[in-house]
Amino acid sequence: MPRAIAFRPDRRRLLGAAGAAALLAPLRTVRAETGITVDLALVLAADCSGSVQTDHYVLQQRGYADAFRDPAVIRAIGSGVNGRIAACYFQWSGYGLQTLLQPWTLLHDKTEIAVFATALERAERTLYGGGTAPAGAMRFGRDLLDHLVAGDRPLQALRRVIDISGDGRTNVGPAPGEERTETIAAGITINGLPILHMEPDIDDYYEREIIGGNGAFLVPARDFNAFREAIRRKLIQEIAGILPIPA
Numbered sequence: 001m002p003r004a005i006a007f008r009p010d011r012r013r014l015l016g017a018a019g020a021a022a023l024l025a026p027l028r029t030v031r032a033e034t035g036i037t038v039d040l041a042l043v044l045a046a047d048c049s050g051s052v053q054t055d056h057y058v059l060q061q062r063g064y065a066d067a068f069r070d071p072a073v074i075r076a077i078g079s080g081v082n083g084r085i086a087a088c089y090f091q092w093s094g095y096g097l098q099t100l101l102q103p104w105t106l107l108h109d110k111t112e113i114a115v116f117a118t119a120l121e122r123a124e125r126t127l128y129g130g131g132t133a134p135a136g137a138m139r140f141g142r143d144l145l146d147h148l149v150a151g152d153r154p155l156q157a158l159r160r161v162i163d164i165s166g167d168g169r170t171n172v173g174p175a176p177g178e179e180r181t182e183t184i185a186a187g188i189t190i191n192g193l194p195i196l197h198m199e200p201d202i203d204d205y206y207e208r209e210i211i212g213g214n215g216a217f218l219v220p221a222r223d224f225n226a227f228r229e230a231i232r233r234k235l236i237q238e239i240a241g242i243l244p245i246p247a
Contacts, residue, residue, distance in 0.1 A: 038106070039080030040239055041148055041157035042087045043141040044120075047166035049093040050129040051198055056224040057125050060165070063228035064089070065121035067235050068113055076239040077107055084108035085239060086155065088144055089120060092137040094130030095173030101126070104148055131172030134210055137164055138179040138190065145188060161238060165193035165231070169205045176209050189213035193234055197223035215241070 046060060067073055077085055089102035101123040107113050141162035148155055162183065170176060183190055190213055192206040199205075203220040211218050217237065221230035 036084075036106075037082050037156040037158065038084050038086045039082050039158050040085040040241075041104075041145055041155075041160045042085055042238065043144055043162045044087065044089040044102075045137045045141055045162060045164045046089065046091050047093070047132070047164075047168070047195075048091040048099075048125055048127040049132045049166075049168060051132070051168055054125075056167075056197075059224040060227055061121055061123060063231050065117045066228050067232040068117035068120065070232050070236075073232065073235050073239065074110060074113055076236050077113065079240055081158070086148065086157065087116065089123065090137075090140060090144070091123075091125070091127050092134075092140065093127045093132065095133035095136040097127055097130040097133075098136060098140040099126040100144070104144070132166065132168045133170060133173035134164060134166060135170065135174050135176040135179040137166075138162060138176060138183050142179075142183050142186060142188060145186075159241065160188045162188060162190050163193065163234070163238060164190060164206075164210060165195065165227075166206075167195040167198050167202065169199070169202065169209070180210070180212050184213045187213075189216050191216055191234065191238060192218035193221060193227075193230055194218060195221045195224060195227060 044064065046064070048057065052060070077083070085107050086104050087102075087107055088100065088104045090098050090100045092098045102116070102119050105112070105116050105119075107116055141164075145157075145160050145162070149157065180190065190211050192211045194202045194206040196202055203218060206218050206220075219230050219234040219237075221227045
C-alpha cells in the first residue's frame with residue numbers, strides 16, 4: 001500500500017526515522033541483487049498538484065505506462081553496457097508532499113519492464129493539491145538516489161537522473177535554486193518534461209530553474225494529450241544517454 005512521505009522543510013539532509021524506514025523497505029527487491037551495476041538509476045517524478053485534473057492524471061499515467069511498453073524504450077534499456085536500469089516513481093505537489101508509489105525496480109528483460117509498466121498504469125493518485133514545489137521533488141528524488149547506493153552492498157549506477165514533469169512553476173516553499181545546486185553537485189542530472197497547457201512559457205522556466213547537470217535536457221508537451229509521445233521520446237534519450245537534437 002503506497003504511503004505518503006512528508007519531509008519537514010528544516011530537515012534537508014536527514015530523513016526522520018519513519019521516512020527512512022519507508023524509503024528503505026521498498027528497496028528489498030533491489031537489495032536482493034546487490035553488487036550489480038546498472039547503466040542508469042532513474043527517478044520519475046510526476047506532478048499531482050491541484051492544476052492536474054483527473055482526466056489529465058489518467059493521460060499522464062497511461063503515458064508513462066505506454067512509454068515503457070514501447071519497443072524503442074525497451075531497446076534503449078538493453079542498449080547500455082550492463083543492459084539494465086533501475087527505476088522508481090513518485091508523485092509530488094507541495095514542498096513536503098511526495099508519495100513513493102513504485103519503489104526501486106530492476107529493469108532488464110521484457111517481463112520485468114512489462115510488470116513495471118502495469119504498475120505505473122495502475123498507480124493511484126494520492127495527492128490532489130498542496131501547491132507546486134519542484135524544490136521538494138528534487139530533494140525527495142535525491143534522497144531516493146542516496147538510499148539506492150547506500151549500505152554495505154550498494155547497487156552501483158553509471159548515471160543518476162531525476163526526471164521531473166509538471167505544468168506549473170513554484171508557488172509554495174522555496175525557489176528550486178538551492179536544491180538544484182545541491183543535486184547537481186552530487187553528480188545527479190535533472191531533466192524536465194514541462195506541460196504547456198496552462199502556462200505556454202513554462203518550458204522557459206524549466207530551462208532556467210529546473211534542469212541541470214551533465215547532459216541535462218527537457219522535452220516539452222503542448223498539453224496532457226501530448227504527454228505520451230513526449231515521455232516516450234524523453235525516455236529513449238534519457239535511458240540511452242543520447243543528447244536531444246535541437247529542433
